[in-house]
Amino acid sequence: HFIPRPGHFGHDTWPADAWKTAGGANNWAGMALDAERGIVFAPTGSAVDDFYGADRLGDNLFANSLVAIDAASGRRLWHFQGVHHDIWDRDxxxxxxxxxxxxxGRRIDAVAQTSKQGFVYLFERETGQPLFPIKERAVAASTVPGEVAARTQPFPTAPEPFARQRLTAEGLSDRSPAINAWARRAFAALISGPQFTPFSVDRQTVLFPGFDGGAEWGGAASDPRGVIYVNSNDIAWLGGLSSNSDEVSWGESTYRSQCAVCHGVDRRGSPPEFPSLLGVGDRLSASRIGAILDHGGGRMPAFPAIKGDERRELIAWLTGATGQNREAASAGSRQTSTYSFTGYRKFTDPDGYPAVAPPWGTLNAIDLNTGRYLWRVPLGEYPALAAQGVPTTGTENYGGPVVTAGGVLFIGATIHDRLFRAFDRRNGRLLWQAPLPYAGVATPATYMVDGRQYVVIAASGARDQTGPQxxxxxxxxxPRR
Known part of the structure; x- marks a missing residue:
């Protein structure tokens, strides 16, 4: 069990009865298999509630962990926890x-794990011994009542992080004097500390790199030389906590527990990724909102567990119709936490560009024999800025690279320019690029048919609602010869 039961290793890193009600710590990101040794390597997700952990005090093994498992028996061989008591969704x-x-001087079969913080951890496969030292360093305490953040967190001593680690006023966007002045005013109202600075109540905290990394679900690539290639997001996001009142209606209670994480406690969202729900009743009928809850739409999944009276109360609250008082519907209320997450928000300037200085996305080649970088290049561009002569800024990117035996790295991933690119793996030089109908938000695959090599990628407009859908x-x- 990734949430250990009584008598099992790691049970003491949770409250005694947490295993009965705790959630998360799941393997959502996929696994890797060493078939020769019969070892499965499973990275795990964060524990829930993602951002307030007063009901799960402790380090919370095996959440946020890389777990090596004997494939034949399911026995845990070793583990490494990358974040203790995660309250940032840093799985x-x-x-x-x-x-x-x-x-x-020895050839070692290793396993490398990238992280949203921009770290690369490298281990010997059979023993879990780190090949570069990992040091536990003291981090900030939480000021939120009831929360107890971990006193230390693990930091690899090499390689250096592939994303920036702290935002200061000097790191703000300087696209123009006016934008820089705006960014400095906005930044002055925020909390911005080093990695693992806990969120606060009623004040926004900078998370840098953001909730989408650093590394993301597209994964990295590697080659026989021991080089790993990883694309990275390098923009700031904001987050915080808001107190929950006992006087809210049933509908608002459900909204705070199920919807606010994306659309925000204030319902303003973070457009275009997370649309505002203010005035949603003027744009969508109650039946249409119900259909979206039942079946999902765009990036939003379905919420089939919200049904009956609870569903009606949520829709009534969203549309401004009369809803029940929370006390009258307390038996059905989902709201159990003292605090709600205020919602995912990117730190963007008034024009919608990241409020931090470029690069906003990079592609990196790291020699894991030495822990040193071979090269790093910006990945992606905003067409409007490029048309103004702004040098390549890099952009958000979702979807990883693939490296061929011929030494070519292929990657899509960039959501604004919708380009598919080929790089020379030796030096990061751009060899070729081609437009896609939609953003290539996937990891490409390569294959052979009748002796001819192909590379294929899935493209979608879902990540950029302002572009083609x-x-x-x-x-x-x-070309055939």
Whole structure:
């Protein structure tokens, strides 16, 4: 069990009865298999509630962990926890990479795990021994009543992080003097500390890199030389907590527990990714809102567990119709936490661009034999800025790279320019690029048919609601000779 039961290793890292009600710590990001050794490497998600952990005090093993499991028996061989008592949603976002490196004169079969913080952890596969030291460092305490943040967190000493680690006023956007002045005023109202600065109540805290990394679900790639290639987001997001009142209606209670994480406690969302729900009753009928709850829409999943009276009360609250008082519906209320997360918000300027200085997205090649970078390049551009002559800024990117035996790295991922690119893996030089009908928000695959090599990527407009909408698979190949 990834949430240990009484008598099992790790049970003492939770409250005694937490295993009965706790959730999360699931393997959502995929796994890697060493077939020869029969070892499965499973990265796990964060524990819930993601941002307030007063009901799960302790380190919360095996959440936020890389767990090596004997494939034949299911026995845990070793584990590494990347975040103790996670209150930032800093779970491992993608499967680890299996590769072979030379370390202290020996060839070692290793497993590398990337993180949303921009870290790379490297371990010997059989023992879990770190190949670069990992040090527990003191981090900030929480000021939120009832919360007890972990006193230390693990930091790899090498490689250096592939994303920036702290936002200061000097790191704000300087696209123009006016934008820089705006950013400095906005930044002055925020809390901005080093990694693992806990969120606060009623004041926003900078998370840098943001909730989407650093690394994301697209994963990394590696080659036989022991080099890992990872694309990274490098923008700031904001987050915080808001007190929950006992006097809210049943509908608002459900909204805070099920909807506010994306649309915000204030319902303003973070457009275009998370649309505002203010005045939603003027735009959508109650039946249409109900259909979206039942079936989902765009990036929003379905919520089939919200049904009956609870569903009616939520829709009534969203549309401004009369709803029940919370006391009258307390038996059905989902709201149990003292605090709600205020919602995912990017720190953007008035024009919608990141309020931090570029690069906003990068592609990195790291030699894991030495822990040193071979190269780093910005990945992606905003077409409007490029048309103004602004040098390549990099952009948000979702979907990883693939490296071929011929030494070419293919990647889509960039959501604004909708380009598919090929790089020279040796030096990061751009070899070729081609437009896609929609953003290539997936990791490409390569395959052979009748001796001819192809590379294919899935493309979708869902990540950029301002661009073309739709989806397609797009395949490329060299011309026939």
């Amino acid at each position: 491992f976002p993608s499967p680890p990479q299996l590769l072979t490196v030379t370390h202290q 739709g989806s397609a698979y797009v395949a490329f190949a060299l």
